[in-house]
Amino acid sequence: MSGTVLDVTGTMLRVDRAGWEAGIDAVAGATPGLVPVAKGNGYGFGLTNLAEQTTRMGADTIAVGTVFEIDPVREAFDGDIVVLTPWSEDFPATDPRVIPTVSRLGDLARLAAAGERRRVLVEVQTSMRRHGILPAELNVAAGYLRALDFAGWVIHLPLSGAAADEALGLAGTATNAHPGPLWLSHVTAAEAERIGERTGQPTRLRLGTKLWLGAPTTYGATSVVLDVHRVGKGERVGYRQKKAPGNGHLVVVAGGTAHGIALEAPTPAATWRQRATAVATGVTAASGRALSPFSIGGAKRRFIEPPHMQSSLVFVPAEVRPPQVGDEIGVTVRNTTYLPDEIVFD
Numbered sequence: 001m002s003g004t005v006l007d008v009t010g011t012m013l014r015v016d017r018a019g020w021e022a023g024i025d026a027v028a029g030a031t032p033g034l035v036p037v038a039k040g041n042g043y044g045f046g047l048t049n050l051a052e053q054t055t056r057m058g059a060d061t062i063a064v065g066t067v068f069e070i071d072p073v074r075e076a077f078d079g080d081i082v083v084l085t086p087w088s089e090d091f092p093a094t095d096p097r098v099i100p101t102v103s104r105l106g107d108l109a110r111l112a113a114a115g116e117r118r119r120v121l122v123e124v125q126t127s128m129r130r131h132g133i134l135p136a137e138l139n140v141a142a143g144y145l146r147a148l149d150f151a152g153w154v155i156h157l158p159l160s161g162a163a164a165d166e167a168l169g170l171a172g173t174a175t176n177a178h179p180g181p182l183w184l185s186h187v188t189a190a191e192a193e194r195i196g197e198r199t200g201q202p203t204r205l206r207l208g209t210k211l212w213l214g215a216p217t218t219y220g221a222t223s224v225v226l227d228v229h230r231v232g233k234g235e236r237v238g239y240r241q242k243k244a245p246g247n248g249h250l251v252v253v254a255g256g257t258a259h260g261i262a263l264e265a266p267t268p269a270a271t272w273r274q275r276a277t278a279v280a281t282g283v284t285a286a287s288g289r290a291l292s293p294f295s296i297g298g299a300k301r302r303f304i305e306p307p308h309m310q311s312s313l314v315f316v317p318a319e320v321r322p323p324q325v326g327d328e329i330g331v332t333v334r335n336t337t338y339l340p341d342e343i344v345f346d
């Protein structure tokens, strides 16, 4: 008896290395003071790959989201590591390469009182209202900086609205309280330059999405077809014994909830076009018959039932030629929630 031998068995992110790196280099070249951001699932590429890219582009600093992400980048990058989430008491023991972001006045007082001249970034509260010291309290904050090794002010702006004007105003307030570099998020390179000129301070710009995901034609998700079965209309299939919607094929594809497939982050979809995209990429909650993100024969096919942990059941109608076991098919994913089994650089 001969079994089926599959070269690849799961889900992949295929990356055209030369194209992807060219895109990164174009953004890096146009962004003085760039601080690459590597957090979460590494924007689909994994934290280690992003740390390697940061080394390759010659940046002196990388930013990670949480303390848990320090170790995965530390091996592949030997510059400074900024942690974006606010410092708290459980921050790991002092490492001269790791720069915490201090976002509360009480924390700043505690670090200053420790007398270790810790290197710190200090976050200014913006209209995001997420973290940071209120602008009215920055003079008090400045009083603590003599006892610390101050690396600069952090200003993280919302994605919409008048980010640049707000950043300029806050940068002025902060640098009047105490001069220092400005670490900005979500302004353009040109806006950062203007803020630097107006305040007379160096600026750093933290970038993730635009840097890693800026050349979307250079990477893509694929899944392997694990099994194909002929089914008749009304035949019951799957965990939930749903009726097949017609004559055709039931295709078992690698990729399910464990890979972040057919999951959507809660709606950043502000427009109808974005909402339509969310539906097209297969929102699990919509129904058991939602359009799946798997493309077969040039179109997205319906789920027969909601995806499982590691595989999905999709229906291919009789008029469409079914794929073969071992075929690799395209999948539409959201890169910040996708956890492929393998990242393959072609």
Ligand SMILES: *Cc1c(COP(=O)(O)O)cnc(C)c1O
Binding pocket: 037, 039, 084, 156, 184, 185, 186, 206, 207, 208, 209, 210
């Ligand atoms: C995640 C994050 C960034 C990077 O955001 P992108 O939109 O992915 O570029 C920048 N600054 C801060 C503070 C962040 O948390």
